[in-house]
Amino acid sequence: MSRPELQAPPEIYYGDTEAKKYTQNTRNQQIQADMTYRALELLALPPDQPAYILDIGCGSGLSGEILDEEGYIWAGVDIAPSMLEIALEREVEGDLFLQDIGQGFGFRPGSFDAAISISVIQWLLNAETSHPTSSPPHRLQRFFTTLHSALRNPSRAVLQFYPSSDDQIQLITTIAQKAGFGGGIVVDYPNSKKAKKVFLCLFVGGGGAQQMPQGLEGEEEDDSKARFERRREREKAKAKHGKRKNIKDRDWILKKKELYRKRGKEGVPKDSKYTGRKRKAVF
Amino acid sequence: MVRLITHNLLACHAKDCNTNNFPLAFKDAQLEIREAEFNPEFLKGFLPKIEWTALVDTARQLGDTSLPLEQPEMLDDEFLKNLHHVLLEIHVEEGSMTCPNCGHVYPISNGIPNMLLAEHEIG
Numbered sequence: 001m002s003r004p005e006l007q008a009p010p011e012i013y014y015g016d017t018e019a020k021k022y023t024q025n026t027r028n029q030q031i032q033a034d035m036t037y038r039a040l041e042l043l044a045l046p047p048d049q050p051a052y053i054l055d056i057g058c059g060s061g062l063s064g065e066i067l068d069e070e071g072y073i074w075a076g077v078d079i080a081p082s083m084l085e086i087a088l089e090r091e092v093e094g095d096l097f098l099q100d101i102g103q104g105f106g107f108r109p110g111s112f113d114a115a116i117s118i119s120v121i122q123w124l125l126n127a128e129t130s131h132p133t134s135s136p137p138h139r140l141q142r143f144f145t146t147l148h149s150a151l152r153n154p155s156r157a158v159l160q161f162y163p164s165s166d167d168q169i170q171l172i173t174t175i176a177q178k179a180g181f182g183g184g185i186v187v188d189y190p191n192s193k194k195a196k197k198v199f200l201c202l203f204v205g206g207g208g209a210q211q212m213p214q215g216l217e218g219e220e221e222d223d224s225k226a227r228f229e230r231r232r233e234r235e236k237a238k239a240k241h242g243k244r245k246n247i248k249d250r251d252w253i254l255k256k257k258e259l260y261r262k263r264g265k266e267g268v269p270k271d272s273k274y275t276g277r278k279r280k281a282v283f
Numbered sequence: 284m285v286r287l288i289t290h291n292l293l294a295c296h297a298k299d300c301n302t303n304n305f306p307l308a309f310k311d312a313q314l315e316i317r318e319a320e321f322n323p324e325f326l327k328g329f330l331p332k333i334e335w336t337a338l339v340d341t342a343r344q345l346g347d348t349s350l351p352l353e354q355p356e357m358l359d360d361e362f363l364k365n366l367h368h369v370l371l372e373i374h375v376e377e378g379s380m381t382c383p384n385c386g387h388v389y390p391i392s393n394g395i396p397n398m399l400l401a402e403h404e405i406g
């Protein structure tokens with residue numbers, strides 16, 4: 001199936017049903033939680049210091065819940081009303097805004113101690129109308145400049161996203177640099193097809209003292225997820241192609257005869273020990 | 284769930300609206316008080332970011348007069364408690380926010396302000 005961001009704009013793609021599906025899917029929850037913890041790790045906020053965090057594209061609050069747990073105070077923005085509605089139902093603690101991040105933020109300079117964003121900015125790469133303010137570079141530029149000013153100096157923003165090509169990464173990093181950010185891309189598990197995750201790790205200020213974090217290497221640990229089992233595939237295939245049990249067995253015949261009698265059909269044979277019995281192969 | 288902590292950071296972001304665009308004025312605000320965990324460390328860290336006059340004016344407008352007009356130099360417990368209440372426990376559920384400069388109205392419904400701009404307002 002094609003990527004969700006190619007199918008429809010986010011506020012339409014995440015309608016009521018999709019928003020619910022997305023939030024209830026335990027696999028999604030697990031992935032989002034893992035990425036949020038990793039993003040927090042990359043933020044490297046000073047421990048035991050409460051921070052005020054901006055969650056960009058907070059959706060139904062899957063990442064916000066973790067920020068709550070970790071004791072951060074946060075505000076979230078999202079463009080999909082259905083997702084925000086679910087966030088309200090789930091009673092997350094942060095302030096929620098219905099906002100298009102491509103239109104820029106209106107926060108005062110230096111408002112936030114950090115910003116995170118999980119699986120969001122790939123949505124900025126599609127133009128929805130032909131209006132000049134709708135082009136991806138313009139929206140990205142507006143997003144990054146207003147984000148840069150909304151962050152405190154020094155601070156970090158970690159934005160996880162799903163690029164579909166190297167050109168997209170190139171476009172995003174150049175515009176972020178033009179907006180005044182330092183930093184770059186961190187790739188976790190670059191050699192794994194499934195576990196590979198791309199984080200855009202941006203710095204505000206810091207006078208070159210900020211170190212780029214390292215991406216995680218090697219294989220992803222497997223124990224937290226359900227293992228792929230060939231046995232299940234085999235069983236499924238057997239159920240599809242293999243010998244099927246006859247459905248017209250004795251019980252089925254008795255049920256049908258009972259039904260006919262109830263309906264008043266004449267000449268329904270009596271039930272006996274011979275009913276539905278297999279004949280001998282006499283030939 | 285517009286709390287005054289975020290309201291105090293929020294300015295208008297419409298095109299060419301750069302001066303006098305803060306604070307957004309509440310209109311027809313319906314309040315709800317929800318208790319939150321008291322965190323003095325966070326408040327102390329957050330204090331330098333606050334636009335004090337804007338906060339006090341907005342709080343008085345919403346009917347809370349517990350904060351002094353001038354930001355006090357000494358942080359005692361009672362002051363922090365009051366600040367905590369104003370910043371984190373007062374939620375605006377319904378109403379709207381108006382930009383004092385360009386007059387853009389951001390409606391609030393169900394506690395979520397609608398910050399979307401029309402095409403001609405995007406900077």
